[in-house]
Amino acid sequence: MTVWESLVGQRRVVETLRQAVAGHGMTHAWLFTGPPGSGRSNAAVAFAAALQCPDQGCGSCHECHTALAGSHADISVMRTEKLSIGVDEVRDLVRRSALSPVGGRWQIMIVEDADRLTEQANNALLKAIEEPSPHTAWILCAPTVEDLLPTIRSRCRLVTLTTPTIEEVAGFLQARDGVDEALADYAARASQGHIGRARALARDEATRNRRRDVVAIPAKLGSLGACLRAAAELVEVAKQEADAITSELDAKEKADLDTAYGVVERGRRPREYGPALKRLEDGQKTRAKRRHLDVVDRGLMDLVSVYRDAIAVATGARATLVNEEIRGDVERLAGTSTPELNLQRISAIFQAREQMLEFNVQPALALESLMVALKGEAS
Known part of the structure; x- marks a missing residue:
């Protein structure tokens, strides 16, 4: 399997990147855009692997394996769990780009979530892109x-990814993960073309149950009390999913920190441990906040899908x-409302x-x- 086969529904993009790898239209800076779930990051990593591969992305050589695994010495990926990417992080990446x-x-150098760059980080990145090293991309x-x-x-060459079709996502789940046809079709529809979300829905029953609870909300909004309960339920569902994602990672990071400072072996905490622990906990709190917002946002888009279906x-x-x-539920909603509402x-x-x-604004508020607005009648 080549590095390109994970790019679901992106034939035009794959052709463009293949040509660049072959030397036609290669440049030092690229901008990959596309809606959430379209596979921007996957495309970036696949492109990077193909550029390092002697066979232009065979998917089986050492260069491809290390690139796809995130351990290639000449591929740096900046991703963040925080709300923004600061200037110090970008400066460190710029220094590595000169090697x-x-x-x-x-x-x-791959920068995921480049839209989260602060103003100072943008300025630091601009200078590096304006004056690139000969073998830096x-x-x-x-x-x-x-x-x-x-x-x-x-200063970047633009590559625009699109949302894959339901058929393409379902086919990918069946071929790649061995998901049965009915579940693959459900996950593809429910994810609305978001590959990562589709895989989570196909693999995890708890994720499916949480989404089922969210899309059931419109049918429950019959009173003010029901509205307040629905809001609380959505906050709780989001918290459960965010905690499930972050708790294991938090524990691993804490264990790694304890090991690095010899807390486990020596049974005591060196003076430098306290500030390092505080930095770690602050970073974890920021990550948890972002993850919570991301999960709430996903729930809101699931709600949009119900009203879209009613229309x-x-x-x-x-x-x-x-x-x-x-x-x-959708037909009852359509029958008791109007497309305008x-x-x-x-x-x-x-x-x-x-x-x-x-x-x-606090999610609960x-x-x-x-x-309450979703319950209300058209003005």
């Missing part, structure tokens, strides 16, 4: 071109329902997202207000 490649091919990943400074994106039913659209398994509800959901992600 000569160990393997003699490329020194490749930068690959930046962001949802849209507008998420980066114009001065940076103007499709009410207007007689032939599109496949995202939530086919709750068609009864459900469009207003979708707008309210996006306003709540903005309040939490852009203006730092934003969701309580949202649930």
Whole structure:
């Protein structure tokens, strides 16, 4: 299997990158954009592996294996669990970008979530992209071109990924993970083309159950009390999923820190341990906050899918329902509302997202207000 086969539904992108690896259109800076779940980061890593591979991405050689595993000496990947990427992190990456490649091919710097770069970090990155080393390639990943400074994106070659179709995602799950046809179809629809989310839904029953609870919310909003309970439930569901993701990693990081400072062997804490532990705990708290917001945001998009389905039913659209398994609830929602009202509800959901992600409103408060708005009648 070549490095390109994980890029689901991206034939045009794969062809562009293959040509660049072959020497046609290669440049020192790239910007990969696309909606969440389209595979920006996977495409960046696959491209980096192909650039290092003597056979242009065979998927079986040492270069490909180490690149895909994240251990290649000449490929650096910056990813963050925090809300932003600071200037010190970028400066460290810039220093590494100036090193000569160990393997003699490329020194490749991948920046995932480049849209999270602070202003100072953007400026530090701009200088490195303006004056690149001869064998250095930068690959930046962001949802849209507008998420980066114009001065940076103007120096990058743009590669735009698209959301894979339901059929493509379902086929990938069956071929790659051995998922049965019915479950693969459900996961592909429920994820709305998000590959990572589809794999989680296909593999984990708890994840499926949490989503089932979220998409059941619109049918429950019959009173003010029900709205407040629904908001609390969504906060709790998000917390459970975020904790499930981060708790194991937190424990491993703490154990690694204890080992590094000899706490386990010596049975005491050296003076330098306290500040290091505080930095670790602060970073974990920031990561937990971001993960919680990410999970809440995913839940809100699941709610959008229910109202979108109701609009499709009410207007007689032939599109496949995202939530086919709750068609009864969707049809009742369509029958007791109007497409205009459900469009207003979708707008309210996006306003709540903005309040939490852009203006730092506490999720519990934003969701309580949202649930009341979702219950309300059209103005």
